[in-house]
Amino acid sequence: MTLDLFDKLPSEPHFEAICEGAVVLRGAAVRDADALMGAVRRVIAESPLRRMKTPGGHTMSVAMTCCGQYGWVTDAQGYRYQSEDPVTGKPWPAMPEELLRLARETAARGGFPDFVPDACLINCYEPGSRMGLHQDKDEQDFSHPIVSVSLGLPQIFQFGGDARSDCPSKIPLQHGDVVVWGGAARLRYHGVLTLKHGHHPLTGAYRYNLTFRRAR
DNA sequence: AAGTTACA
DNA sequence: GCGG
Numbered sequence: 657m658t659l660d661l662f663d664k665l666p667s668e669p670h671f672e673a674i675c676e677g678a679v680v681l682r683g684a685a686v687r688d689a690d691a692l693m694g695a696v697r698r699v700i701a702e703s704p705l706r707r708m709k710t711p712g713g714h715t716m717s718v719a720m721t722c723c724g725q726y727g728w729v730t731d732a733q734g735y736r737y738q739s740e741d742p743v744t745g746k747p748w749p750a751m752p753e754e755l756l757r758l759a760r761e762t763a764a765r766g767g768f769p770d771f772v773p774d775a776c777l778i779n780c781y782e783p784g785s786r787m788g789l790h791q792d793k794d795e796q797d798f799s800h801p802i803v804s805v806s807l808g809l810p811q812i813f814q815f816g817g818d819a820r821s822d823c824p825s826k827i828p829l830q831h832g833d834v835v836v837w838g839g840a841a842r843l844r845y846h847g848v849l850t851l852k853h854g855h856h857p858l859t860g861a862y863r864y865n866l867t868f869r870r871a872r
Numbered sequence: 873a874a875g876t877t878a879c880a
Numbered sequence: 881g882c883g884g
Contacts, residue, residue, distance in 0.1 A: 714875035728874095735873055790874040847874075849884080 671765075674815055674827065677841030679766050685758055685805050686832030693807060693858055695752035696778060696866070699723045702749040703741045705780050711735070717785040724751035726775040726871040728794065735794050737775060737871040751776055758834075759803045759868035766836030768801040773868035781811060781851040781863040789816055789824060789847040792869065800870035801838025807831055807866070808859030809851060816845035831856060 672680040685692060705719035708730045722728060726737040727748040741748050755776055763771035779787070792802055806829040813835065816824035824845065829835070837844065851863055 708874095710875055711873055712875055716874065718874085730874070788874055788876095793873090 677839035678837035681834040683832045684834040719780040762834045775871040777867040779865040783853045786850040789845040803868040804835040805866040807864040808856040809863040812849040
């Protein structure tokens with residue numbers, strides 16, 4: 657008999673270990689979701705979502721923007737963090753305080769009490785969007801964790817090993833779930849499977865993922 | 873490079 | 881035929 661996490665309603669937040677250094681805080685952001693999405697929409701109004709190109713020339717299926725001191729960008733030149741939005745030519749929007757607070761609180765609950773992010777990547781998934789296995793390795797100091805917040809439609813998270821060939825485990829993520837990974841798990845390959853069609857009262861046909869990092 | 877496709 |  658299998659436990660289908662997608663069928664569970666958001667309940668009390670609880671921990672779920674993935675492996676050493678990685679944990680899911682189930683429902684940790686549910687209570688604040690309205691305010692978080694309001695903040696996300698204000699960021700998007702200032703620095704719009706865009707689908708960037710990988711250095712190999714492929715257009716990503718996920719639409720992205722950023723807030724905070726630094727933003728993650730990809731183009732023909734490569735992957736990097738930079739303080740200006742290449743679309744607007746202006747600095748990225750400041751990181752809204754409710755986003756910063758959530759990132760710090762959940763990082764602390766996940767075992768990283770000193771985490772202060774300076775970058776937040778906002779990923780907007782529509783039906784058909786996915787993210788292949790990759791490592792977050794454009795940051796300066798890997799002693800800082802990654803904090804990943806899921807809002808809206810559910811999507812299957814893949815959490816692999818330190819080699820791309822390591823078979824990833826599949827972790828269904830729901831609205832309000834927060835994944836924190838660092839330490840021995842900091843450079844693990846990860847990604848998400850194709851988003852399925854659906855409707856969420858707060859985000860409609862979309863899933864938003866907020867990824868907090870310390871870039872520098 | 874966070875991509876696509878082929879094929880088992 | 882499909883999805884991973």
